[in-house]
Amino acid sequence: MHHIVLERWSRGASALHARDPRAKIVPLLVFLTALATARRALPEFSAVLFLLLCAALLGARIPLLAALARAALVLPFAAVFAAVCWLSGDPARGVAVALKSYLSALAVLTLVATTPLPALLRGLEAMRVPLFLLTVAQFLYRYLFVISEEAQHMSKAAAARGAPVRPMASSGARFRAAAGALAVLFARSYGRARDVHRAMLARGFTGRLPTLYDLRFRPADAAFAALASLAPLAARLAVERIG
C-alpha cells in the first residue's frame, strides 16, 4: 500500500525533517496563498515554485521522481476540468488550474513527507485547531489500515466463495450481498471501536493523547519559517516585476 512510502519518507533525518511542524505549516500556507492568488506571469512563477519545491525535496533526501509522480494524483481531475475550460473557450484558465493544483499538491506532499503525522497534528493543535477534531483524525489514521485490511479480507473471502458469478445471481441479489458485507464491516468496525475505547480507558485515557516529546520552537525554526515564507513571496514579486 502506498501509505507505507509516506510513513518511511516522513521518518527521515534531514534538516527539513528536524524543523518544528509549525515552522513548516506557516510557509506552506503562505506558499499556497501566493500561488492561489497569482494571476500574472503564472507559468514563470510556477516554474520558480517548482524549482523551490524540488530543492526542498532533494534537500530532505526524498526520491524526487516518486514524489513528483505521487503529486500527479490530482492531474486526472485537473485534466477533466481543463478540458471543460477548453471547450468553453478559455484554455488559459485550464492551464492555470492544472499548474496550480499540481504545485499545491506537491507543496502539501513536501510537508507531509517531511513531518510524521502525529507531529503534524501536534503542530496544528498548537495553532488552535480544535483538539477534538485532531484526536478524531489521529484515531482515524491509526485504524484506517486495520479496517481497510478487514474490508480487503472480506472481499477476498467473498471472491473465494464465488461472489462474482454473474449469470448466477441477479443484480438485485448482488446489490443486497454488497449491502450485507458493508453492514458486517460497519458492525465489526463498531465492535473494534468499542474494544479500543475500553482498552484505552483501562490505560487511563482521558480524551487526550500523550506525546513522548514536546514541541520546541528554536531560533533555527524561526529562521527557517521566515526564509521559507519569504521565498515564494519574493519569487512572485520578482516574476511580476519582470513580466
Added chain:
Amino acid sequence: MVSIVHIPDGFLSTPVWATLDVAAFPAVGYMARRAQRGFDDARIPLLGVMGAFVFAAQMINFPVGIGTSAHLLGAALLACTLGPAAASVTMAAILAIQALVFQDGGILALGPNVINMAIAGVLAGYLPFYLWGGGRWRTAAIFAGGVLSALVSAVLALAELMLSGVRMPAAILGVSLALFLAAAVLEGAITVAVIGALEKIQPNFIRQPRAGRPWALGAAALAGLLLATVGVLFASAAPDGIQRLGRQTGIAERAKALFSTPFADYQAAFFQAGWERKAAGGLAGIAIVYAACLIAGRAAARKRRP
C-alpha cells in the same frame, strides 16, 4: 465517474475559498462542541474508527447495471447511526486526512469541502430521517436522506466552481447534473440497503427518532432546502438574475458588504470591477443554504435532548 466533491487547490477563486474557509472553522468548532456535549471525551476513538470505516467502505463496490459499480459516500449513513454533530466531525476528520495524506482535495479548499460534505451534506442527509424516521415512512426517509446528502454536496461543489468563474457549456452542465442525480439516487439506495442489513444484525445501531413530527413543518423544511439548492445552482450559473432580485430587496447590498469587507483592498487590487458583485450574489445563496442547514441541525439537536 469523476468525483467533483473533493475540490483540489487552484480551482476556486480567492473570495470563494477564503469565505468558505472562514465559515468552516466556526462551523466545525460548533459541531465539535455539540458532539462533545453529552459525549464522554474518552469515546473519541469511536468516531475515529467509524471514520476509518467510511474510508474502507469505499472499497466495497455495488454492482449497478452492466459492468458499472458505485460505492457509498457515507454522510447519511453516519448521520443515522452517530447523530448529526458526531457525523459532521467524523466527516471533517476524513476530509482532513484525505487532503493531507492522500492528496485528495486541497488544503485551502478544505473549508469549501468541509462545508459541502461535512456540514451541508451531513445535515441534509439527517433532515428527512429526523423528520420521518420514526413513522411509517422510515425507509423513504432514509432513502431521501441519502439522495439529499449526495445531491447537496455535489450541487454546492459545482456552484462554488462556477462562482469561481468557470463557464460551463449548457450541454456539459446538463450531463453533470444528470450524473449527480444518478449518483444521488444510488447513494440513497445503498444507504437504505446497508441500514436494512444493519438492523438485521443489531437493531440498536440505528437511532430511533420520535414518531409523529408535524408533516407541514417537515415538508416546508425539505422544500426550502431543495429550493435553496436549486437556487444556488441557478444563482451561480446566472448571477445577474439574482443580483437584480437582490437589488430590489436590498439583500445583495447587505450580503456584499458582509462578504467583501475582509477582502475589500484585495479585490480592488486583483479583480476587475463587476466580478465581485456576481460572486457576492452567489455566495449569499450559499450562505442561505448554510444557515438553513445550521438552523435545522440546531433545532434537531435541541429537540433530541431530553
